[in-house]
Amino acid sequence: MFLAYIDPGSGSILIQVILASCIGGIAVFWSRIKALFTGRKPSAKTPADDSPKPE
């Protein structure tokens, strides 16, 4: 196991896993809907507007 020298708190990790999968699911679903209208192939990842903005 990689070093984690703090207690991550299992509840906090699990809630993040749940949120991440919900948001990932919604993002994939949304990109499919968008693909229906634009006719483009849906990307496997979450949409680009969620990606980090350069500042």
Place this chain on the structure above:
Amino acid sequence: MTRVAGSFRDPSGYVFQHGERIFRALDAAAADLLRSLNVQGHLARWAREGLVVGTRFVEEPALLAELNAAHPGFADFVEHDRIAPITYPCEWSVSMLADAGRLTLKLQRELLDLGLSLKDATAYNIQFVRGKPVFIDLTSIEKPARLDLWFALGQFNRMFLYPLLLVKRAGWDLRSYFLPSLDGRSTLQVGQAFSWRQRWSPGLLFDIGLPFALERRVKAGKTSAPRPSAPAPGGAPAGHPAAQQMTLRRLDRKIDALARSIAPETVWGDYTRICSYDDEAETSKKALVKEYLQDARAASVLDIGCNTGDYSRIAAACGASVLATDFDIGAVEQMYQRIRQEPADITPMVVDIANPTPGIGYLNAERPSFLERARPDCVLALAVIHHLLVGANLPMAAIRDLLAALTRRHLILEFVPTDDVMFRRLIEFRVNLFDHVTLDHCLDVFGKSFRLLRRESIRNSPRTLLLFEKT
């Protein structure tokens, strides 16, 4: 070279003091990461924006050789701007804790944009400089295994969100929350402070209700959480940061709203409006305090019982770095909010001077006591002597010893006689106990440790202002 007592948990480096300067030793991985942040200009930009403490790589060959000899086995060394005095979360006001938490979130969001992360989120990584929070623990920055999860989120909640929730909804205070436990309180403990109906209410569901229920399942062996793992060698971190970004933004809004909604409940908050001074007395006292401070020429001043910080501001205007303390949480809160609006070299702290913060953590030395951290050139003790005599039941000699232990040189003491209206208010039911408390008695007792330099009565008031030098 003395290693800073609290710097030992993270194996990737540690902080030490060399002369008056502060250095950090870095192992190879930490050095690589910080070097690249330095080359890209992020370190300098964050320091400029007040996000992280000013940090420079040690390049001077002679110094580098000296540090390498004294601290073998490290790849690199950085020097940090010196921060004094050091304060701890058990001494902060609610807004100070909230601002420290929001700074942590801001840094984590910036790091996430760079594909990096904080590996811990303890409130001890934040210090206050001129009343503004700043992040000090640069070896907390790491290249994470995953960007969708933040493994330090649980610690962030324990250090920032839970104490604010408990202050707001269960009447806790930060001292009782932080003092017995360096890592805050667990989800299971905090969850028990609320009924199941509260835990499942919309305000607590994501931060306490669900984590509490999930943690109980993990404890019962019904489910297990993913563990932090090493990033694939050379590869990019797994997962998309969108979910984490959303959580960080939500927490930022929540902590901001919590801090705003916790009304400062204060005993002396209205003191500057209801206190016994008329305008002339106040003007006279302010002018005298300023003169005494100029006589003392102190580089650092400790203001005891600072209330909302009027006299701390005078000391700061005289060029001193001021540590402003009061036992009243509401007063410190108001003072901090004022410093936020009108910056000054003042560090506010909630401290009961009759029961100051003890040394806590490993060997009782990891986080040193208040008396070890506060070493001022001058102590400002205005309108506190009657509180120490009556409220804390300290004899005059004990007050003298306390103030002599605190100051390195000067003491500005306001003597409050028993016929003063504020003194009378405190001793309503115990008048006879304090008949011996006169100015002569005070001068006699303090004369054992101090030399009297100046003595003036405050106009339109029964009080006397005294300037002492420690002998």
